Amino acid sequence: MKSNHLNQWVVHTLFVISTCACLFPFLLLFMASFTDEKALITGGYSIWPEKFSLDAYIFLLKDSATLLRAYGITIFITVVGTAVGIIISTLLAYPLSRSDMPLRKILSFIVFFTLLFNGGLVATYLVYTEVFHLKNTILALILPGLLTNGFYILLIRSYFATSIPVALIESAYIDGATEFRIFCSIVMPLSLPILATIGLMLSISYWNDWFNGLIYVTNSKLFSIQNMLNRMLTDLQFLQQSDIASTAGASIPTDTVRMAIAVIGILPIFCAYPFFQKYFIKGLTVGAVKG
Amino acid sequence: MSKKMKAAAGLLGIALASSSLLAACGSGSDTGKGAEPAKGAKEEKPYEISMAFMTFSNLKDVGLVQDEISKITKEKINATVKLVPISISAWNQQVNLMLAANENLDLIVTMASRNYGSQVAKGQLVPLDDLLNKYGQGIKDAVGPELLAATKVGGKIYGIPSMRDLATDFGISMRKDLVDKYKIDLSKVKTWEDLEPIFKTIKDNEPGIVPLVQQNNSQTPALKIYNAQFDLLGDSMGVLADSGSDLKVQNLFETKQYADSLALVRKWYQAGYILKDIANSQETGQNLVKAGKAFSYLTNLKPGYEQQDAAQTGKEMAVIRLTKPYMNSYNVTSFMMSIAKNSGNPDKAMQFMNLLYTDKNIANLISNGIEGKHYVKKSDNIIAPVPGVTESGYLFNQWEVGNNYLTYIWEGTDPKIWDQMKAFKDSAVKSKALGFTADLEPIKTEVAAVTNVLNQYKVGLETGTLDPSLLPEFNAKLKAAGLDKIIAEKQKQLDAWLKAEGNK
Numbered sequence: 160m161k162s163n164h165l166n167q168w169v170v171h172t173l174f175v176i177s178t179c180a181c182l183f184p185f186l187l188l189f190m191a192s193f194t195d196e197k198a199l200i201t202g203g204y205s206i207w208p209e210k211f212s213l214d215a216y217i218f219l220l221k222d223s224a225t226l227l228r229a230y231g232i233t234i235f236i237t238v239v240g241t242a243v244g245i246i247i248s249t250l251l252a253y254p255l256s257r258s259d260m261p262l263r264k265i266l267s268f269i270v271f272f273t274l275l276f277n278g279g280l281v282a283t284y285l286v287y288t289e290v291f292h293l294k295n296t297i298l299a300l301i302l303p304g305l306l307t308n309g310f311y312i313l314l315i316r317s318y319f320a321t322s323i324p325v326a327l328i329e330s331a332y333i334d335g336a337t338e339f340r341i342f343c344s345i346v347m348p349l350s351l352p353i354l355a356t357i358g359l360m361l362s363i364s365y366w367n368d369w370f371n372g373l374i375y376v377t378n379s380k381l382f383s384i385q386n387m388l389n390r391m392l393t394d395l396q397f398l399q400q401s402d403i404a405s406t407a408g409a410s411i412p413t414d415t416v417r418m419a420i421a422v423i424g425i426l427p428i429f430c431a432y433p434f435f436q437k438y439f440i441k442g443l444t445v446g447a448v449k450g
Numbered sequence: 451m452s453k454k455m456k457a458a459a460g461l462l463g464i465a466l467a468s469s470s471l472l473a474a475c476g477s478g479s480d481t482g483k484g485a486e487p488a489k490g491a492k493e494e495k496p497y498e499i500s501m502a503f504m505t506f507s508n509l510k511d512v513g514l515v516q517d518e519i520s521k522i523t524k525e526k527i528n529a530t531v532k533l534v535p536i537s538i539s540a541w542n543q544q545v546n547l548m549l550a551a552n553e554n555l556d557l558i559v560t561m562a563s564r565n566y567g568s569q570v571a572k573g574q575l576v577p578l579d580d581l582l583n584k585y586g587q588g589i590k591d592a593v594g595p596e597l598l599a600a601t602k603v604g605g606k607i608y609g610i611p612s613m614r615d616l617a618t619d620f621g622i623s624m625r626k627d628l629v630d631k632y633k634i635d636l637s638k639v640k641t642w643e644d645l646e647p648i649f650k651t652i653k654d655n656e657p658g659i660v661p662l663v664q665q666n667n668s669q670t671p672a673l674k675i676y677n678a679q680f681d682l683l684g685d686s687m688g689v690l691a692d693s694g695s696d697l698k699v700q701n702l703f704e705t706k707q708y709a710d711s712l713a714l715v716r717k718w719y720q721a722g723y724i725l726k727d728i729a730n731s732q733e734t735g736q737n738l739v740k741a742g743k744a745f746s747y748l749t750n751l752k753p754g755y756e757q758q759d760a761a762q763t764g765k766e767m768a769v770i771r772l773t774k775p776y777m778n779s780y781n782v783t784s785f786m787m788s789i790a791k792n793s794g795n796p797d798k799a800m801q802f803m804n805l806l807y808t809d810k811n812i813a814n815l816i817s818n819g820i821e822g823k824h825y826v827k828k829s830d831n832i833i834a835p836v837p838g839v840t841e842s843g844y845l846f847n848q849w850e851v852g853n854n855y856l857t858y859i860w861e862g863t864d865p866k867i868w869d870q871m872k873a874f875k876d877s878a879v880k881s882k883a884l885g886f887t888a889d890l891e892p893i894k895t896e897v898a899a900v901t902n903v904l905n906q907y908k909v910g911l912e913t914g915t916l917d918p919s920l921l922p923e924f925n926a927k928l929k930a931a932g933l934d935k936i937i938a939e940k941q942k943q944l945d946a947w948l949k950a951e952g953n954k
Contacts, residue, residue: 200733200741201658284547373540374547393539394506414732 192418215419256319299375355438501557511843562783588808600885609786617777617878624746649723672912674748678773688937694881719914753870806852813856817848896932
């Protein structure tokens with residue numbers, strides 16, 4: 160009994176240490192964003208800065224209208240993208256999970272195929288700009304994310320196939336429920352863990368997405384927060400590294416601003432994560448076990 | 451619910467349709483249609499010229515400026531202009547995709563450092579020789595045949611360099627207050643070695659201030675020392691000695707000049723004159739001076755550098771020029787304007803480009819914005835920021851395009867700056883390979899391998915952090931990675947280029 164107790168202490172201590180090791184960089188980053196630029200250059204990074212300063216945030220908030228707008232865009236695409244994404248994914252995954260569905264194997268293969276091959280960037284770009292004319296529209300930030308998640312569909316399919324007893328569906332059928340009713344009233348409520356998991360994955364990918372903005376959007380009114388921050392960051396890097404920096408004559412925001420950018424970008428999703436985590440683990444493991 | 455479902459079903463349909471389209475588009479990407487104006491409507495409707503250029507900041511007022519420019523162009527060449535600013539971070543992707551997808555795009559800023567060579571090779575740019583003869587007399591006069599020739603690929607002109615500094619010299623930029631404090635005689639400094647006593651004075655008397663730092667983390671001190679002695683042919687892999695007068699491509703890292711510059715920098719480093727963590731520091735020299743941590747940095751220069759530097763460091767700077775100005779292909783081709791093959795009307799595009807080099811109003815509009823809104827006039831040729839406006843809605847990087855010599859001069863800069871700049875570029879030592887740009891496509895693998903080796907050693911050696919005795923090891927690894935093959939390929943291309951030049 161006693162050794163058990165000791166073991167627990169050892170294990171807990173190890174976990175506490177590794178947690179601290181994970182949090183440390185974030186803390187450093189967070190504090191650096193509140194440090195005075197000069198102090199950062201002369202004194203280097205420290206957990207407790209020599210001199211506090213809000214300059215970096217003031218720099219970012221100077222154009223707060225743009226920043227808020229970008230935040231709004233990000234929230235919009237995250238909410239809409241996640242909701243529509245879940246609907247599309249489950250609507251495709253559910254039929255695939257039913258063994259009595261005709262052509263099930265072929266359709267599954269088509270979904271699986273998209274995981275292995277894609278048309279490449281130029282072809283994708285052509286489709287979205289020349290066929291759908293999505294360039295510089297908000298749909299350009301949502302649609303590409305919706306149509307490329309074959310992995311999620313297979314994940315949901317496995318969940319449906321393994322966790323929803325066929326007998327349940329049959330009994331509902333006998334009681335007179337339509338396929339639609341079964342899906343909405345029985346299958347969906349029973350699938351909360353996987354829905355939450357996919358929801359979290361989708362929302363993180365929408366929240367973090369900067370690439371679609373990078374290639375499809377030139378209108379600064381449609382910049383999402385990550386896209387905007389990514390642009391600022393790359394511009395900074397370019398200016399600092401090239402020898403035309405001196406020619407550019409622009410005042411360059413610096414290290415502390417980069418830290419502040421990271422903090423602003425990460426914070427909301429950082430706060431949301433713990434609430435999803437419970438489902439997250441369940442949703443991922445359930446599909447792994449054949450039951 | 452059912453409404454949602456319908457919407458979802460619709461989206462699903464799009465998903466399936468697009469996936470089949472994706473598959474279909476995999477092979478041929480030239481299916482996009484160019485936005486060619488209807489032939490009949492051309493007489494009445496002015497053609498819209500779209501011009502893509504690089505930006506670092508959010509150009510809020512770009513629409514206003516574009517309308518002002520369009521007023522002039524409508525009258526002169528029956529065309530309007532659409533300015534398409536693209537952030538540097540998105541530049542490579544967006545430009546590649548726009549060119550590949552045949553989007554409407556007439557004029558585009560091209561850069562040697564950003565795929566100019568491969569854009570030409572892929573046929574994405576229009577050869578300009580005929581158009582220049584037809585509509586480009588102003589450009590020819592402003593740029594001159596020598597610089598135009600420097601942009602040739604395979605005997606044809608594909609880009610027109612913007613008229614800016616176009617050459618460079620090298621030296622040191624130092625805090626003037628400290629130079630004055632210790633009564634340092636700048637006229638005594640003739641060579642790089644002469645800088646040592648200055649560094650010593652600072653080190654002995656100013657604790658907390660590092661005598662020498664880097665210009666930025668890719669522009670090392672040693673690079674500034676040896677740079678003017680070679681034509682680096684863009685990437686340091688295979689260079690021409692003697693500022694490009696020698697036409698034998700050789701290995702920079704085996705030359706005496708390279709070893710000498712490393713030895714000098716190493717000496718400074720060991721004496722404690724150079725920032726200890728210089729090899730890892732991401733800070734620019736200007737920032738370090740601004741923060742009061744550094745005294746000086748070696749840098750590339752041009753006329754008017756002092757004022758510009760003072761604006762960035764917030765301190766008055768004293769500059770010593772230690773090399774003659776020189777010019778190579780890279781200086782000329784680093785910013786050019788080209789006509790994209792997507793252009794619906796290359797004639798109009800060239801006419802507009804000609805205006806950029808000849809029309810003072812257009813040159814000023816695009817470089818400085820609108821009078822009264824983005825600047826105020828102080829005198830005939832001098833402008834200043836609008837009083838009370840802290841952030842202009844139009845901050846254009848004028849060195850990218852057109853003829854800078856036509857533009858107004860900002861207050862605080864030497865009023866004669868453009869004359870000086872012209873004299874500077876004319877006096878520059880010109881590399882004999884001016885106009886030669888190597889195509890590294892056939893030796894991609896070697897270039898990647900050699901780049902890895904360079905990343906491993908170059909910064910360490912050139913900042914003095916690593917001992918120069920590593921040089922043989924460095925060279926051995928470069929050879930193993932295929933540097934000789936790169937040199938041979940460059941020599942082959944250079945010889946072919948010289949032959950073609952000679953036959954003209």
